[in-house]
Amino acid sequence: MKIIMAKHAGFCFGVKRAVDAIEKSLENSQKVWTIGLPIHNPQEVARLEAMGLKVANNADEIPSGAEVLIRAHGEALNVIESLRSRDVKVRDMTCLFVRKAQDYAKSLSEKDYHVVLLGDKNHPEIKGIMGHAVNENNVEVVANEAEAEKISRYPKIALISQTTQREERLANVAAILIRKCLTLHVCNTICKATAERQDAVKELVTNNDVDGVVLIGGRASANTGKLRDIIKSHNIEVLWIEDENEIESNLDWFKNKNTIGIAAGASTPEWLIDKIKKQIGVRS
């Protein structure tokens, strides 16, 4: 069986920066916390927890004297401000692309734009971006074109994207919103790493005669989900797995496949990709 890797896969710059910072902090202290999972990859979280990382469900659980790392997804402004006012050390590892989206939400809501976020309203990144607008009543989240159609008319609308969205959807939603306002300000905050990984997956399934793609990434990873959508839209079979054990339970999937592709989300660590690649090699 021939295996072709997507040209861009695995940790993006922002995730690598946050994980490196957690590792560095753990070298000096055993009171290192994150609020929520530091990354949407259970295997990488388990590795960091084994090194001593503690994961709080919310900011209130962070004990005095702790060091808290704001994950790459970012946090609402009031959460960060309340932490800074307490006896905890805050290291803000918000991804620089997410930071940009947060800054837009703040500055455009200050300029009386009705802010529309394109993304998943339950995703921490979107919650954090919402939490940067000066008035949360003037912010709403749409997941897709159908939800954008339901937006009311406003004189000025600002459209900001979750960094992991597909550009095509952002373009479609912009085209819908321009009919609902006099001024539409669109911030293309889709991050380069996301676009690169999406383009690489598209290239993988169109320029190679693959019979299926093994997609490696956490089930909660938004950007991995978008990669699955792209592969499926080309009518190519996807096997979405989190770890090497899932190869064993899906051996049937590999039967009669001559060429398979491997792709991975921006929150999938290199060591996990390597492990899975080896396991596929052994089994094929």
Place this chain on the structure above:
Amino acid sequence: MKIIMAKHAGFCFGVKRAVDAIEKSLENSQKVWTIGLPIHNPQEVARLEAMGLKVANNADEIPSGAEVLIRAHGEALNVIESLRSRDVKVRDMTCLFVRKAQDYAKSLSEKDYHVVLLGDKNHPEIKGIMGHAVNENNVEVVANEAEAEKISRYPKIALISQTTQREERLANVAAILIRKCLTLHVCNTICKATAERQDAVKELVTNNDVDGVVLIGGRASANTGKLRDIIKSHNIEVLWIEDENEIESNLDWFKNKNTIGIAAGASTPEWLIDKIKKQIGVRS
């Protein structure tokens, strides 16, 4: 034969305001000029010229002591400024919707946006809007989606529409440009009268069982051209005419038609619509 009028047809607010101003000026003076045709309707121009209006080919032809009315389409800033510095009286009758587009071109080019105008690069309105940007090298005109695809990448793009464009095309072009920049600022400067006339024509051809539409308007009228496009896109026959004489030379067109619609552009005067309606009534 049944005749159904489009719900909105004929002079828009901006054209009516400009024509009224010309008539008023002509009551007091016989040195009243416009630069270029005051309106894209030859019959109405002939009526105003018969009242004494003089039409210059360019600003240099305006004689000293004249009163010059800036037509609803507007003019480039340098033309108006040079007129104001001379011994002529300037009355600026630029349509308020066009004025808005001009103001956007000025302010957004000042903020380092690359300004893209959606419209016809040979139309006086677009020339006037271009002539309000602070740097004409940073302005370009696209007529449609295909031309928008050819635009280079820029950090910030502003998209401004000719007031007579179709909203659908503005939306499509916005969707193309968002992929070419980080920030896209879209000004929906399509005027209400244009949208109303376009909606009225759409309603005319979809909700009524018309066998064809007589469209009344000047051949050079951009907004009338858009109405023709809409009718044709519904596979309905169009007879585009400028005056009542064209009814006589197109009697064949009316044969075997049970129901026809009548529509008219924003530069078509009421008296001309009435005349043509009567002529159709006589002939059918």
